[in-house]
Amino acid sequence: MRSKIPSFIMIPSFLSVIIFMLYVFFVSYNHISYLVHPVTIFFVSITTILLYILESINNLIFRKKLQSFSKEERKKIFEENEGNYFYRLYKFIFYDYKRMTHNEVKKIDHGFDGIIELDNKLPMWWIHLFYLTIVFSAIYFFSYLLIDYSNPYKEYDIAYKNQLKEIEIFEKNSPQVTIENASFKENLINSGKILFDENCATCHQSDGSGNIGPNLTDDYWINKKEKDLFKNIYSVIWNGSVNNPTMRAFGKSGEIKGNDIEKISSYVYFINKKSKKPLAGKAPQGIKITKWSKM
């Protein structure tokens, strides 16, 4: 009766396994962190302490009971229960193995070559580790097969969605640039070109030389709303053209955000200021403006 695993070890271990299973099978895997939730830890610790007290009381009662046994019986029981549980566990794991290797080794005689093979018993820790791998693989196999736990595609899906959400939150919380604080930035030109290709190239050509929309690389402008060239470009993209609704209000309508308009404007400003202009461009439209105020 005494050599059993003490309840204050047995029950919390079972409890942990059960809680773990519950989380694995009923809660999606990204809530596993609840396992180390303070409430769970508190609950398991209290249970362990209570069980430990119970075990101690049990021990005391057992000692009292021992006195009624005969000397022989008592000696036998003491030998079996030498030390505390951990000592017995240690003995169970290593001691038997040692004894086997010392004197009770099975020998297999091959006969034909005169070599004798020693057939050592496998140590307990090794055997149990082996069983553990079987249990582990079974759990892993079925959880992979039947539920989303440990499914890399699902994990990727969720991570991807979370990331998109984070980006959305970030963009909501980080204020967008407005015409007041927008300015030409050289490091925005490249990302601006990508956005220009997506949104504007159909009407203005990728190099800005013009198509349905006017040539953006020359000095002729139909729309002049701002004194500064960069701000003028920003303004047209934000408000669209008053004269011609074909050039729509990308910013006002919410189609393109302020930060992106700053990037596109930087690209347009850049191709307009470049000394090397596209060879073939749309004929000038509007009035020639070369004197823009400095930003």
Ligand code: HEC
């Ligand atoms: C559907 C065709 C179309 C698209 C798409 C378009 N534009 Fe335009 N854009 C025009 C037209 C047409 C004009 C001339 C408006 C006018 O006559 O006032 C114009 C004018 C402009 C002007 C002012 C040119 C001037 O001389 O006043 C700028 C700058 C400009 N567009 C930039 C852009 C940018 C940047 C984009 C992409 C975000 C874009 N456009 C997308 C057709 C378009």
